[in-house]
Amino acid sequence: MYPTLIRTPGLARFTAHVDDERQAQLAKFGDQHHPDGTGAKYYVGMADQAREDTENAAESVNGPRWSLILLEEVYQALAEADPARLRAELVQVAAVCAAWARDIDSRPHPMVCAHCGEQIETSEIRNTWSGPLKVPGVPECASPRYHIDRPECRAASGRACDEQKAAHQARTAVRTPDPAVRAGQDDAS
Numbered sequence: 001m002y003p004t005l006i007r008t009p010g011l012a013r014f015t016a017h018v019d020d021e022r023q024a025q026l027a028k029f030g031d032q033h034h035p036d037g038t039g040a041k042y043y044v045g046m047a048d049q050a051r052e053d054t055e056n057a058a059e060s061v062n063g064p065r066w067s068l069i070l071l072e073e074v075y076q077a078l079a080e081a082d083p084a085r086l087r088a089e090l091v092q093v094a095a096v097c098a099a100w101a102r103d104i105d106s107r108p109h110p111m112v113c114a115h116c117g118e119q120i121e122t123s124e125i126r127n128t129w130s131g132p133l134k135v136p137g138v139p140e141c142a143s144p145r146y147h148i149d150r151p152e153c154r155a156a157s158g159r160a161c162d163e164q165k166a167a168h169q170a171r172t173a174v175r176t177p178d179p180a181v182r183a184g185q186d187d188a189s
């Protein structure tokens, strides 16, 4: 593990996912070297416009929006020709992305059944829903939940759990080229 102390809640998880993504990029494209292509005048104009949009949204009844906040940071980066300042802006873009992902991760579950589409009541003294385990990278609010007290919903939950288990086994199974051994592995799952 990295010997760096990450102080921001949720950031270690986000960073681990960025690391996974970078590994995938490296596998696909290798180490990339391109010209920046930043600093054009129209990017400066777009950065000004984006800042204005963000400020207007913050003062409106609906308040700030992540889409506008990220756009502002992106255009500020694109407007920057100086490598040191460009790099600092890229870190700001990444920090906004991390904050946005953290917000998504911390949203409460809407408690709508993934089978019947109706509201699932909440209770402090008993379980009211069932569903597959949360998948890493999928936020709590987007993980399927099902009525625990309705047989059809509960059956759908069971199928979702089975599908998740099968998908996990397919990902982790050590595949052997020997068809006889593979048939045995498939039977076991």
Ligand SMILES: [Zn+2]
Residues within 6 Å of the ligand: 113, 114, 115, 116, 117, 118, 146, 147, 150, 153
């Ligand atoms: Zn239901």
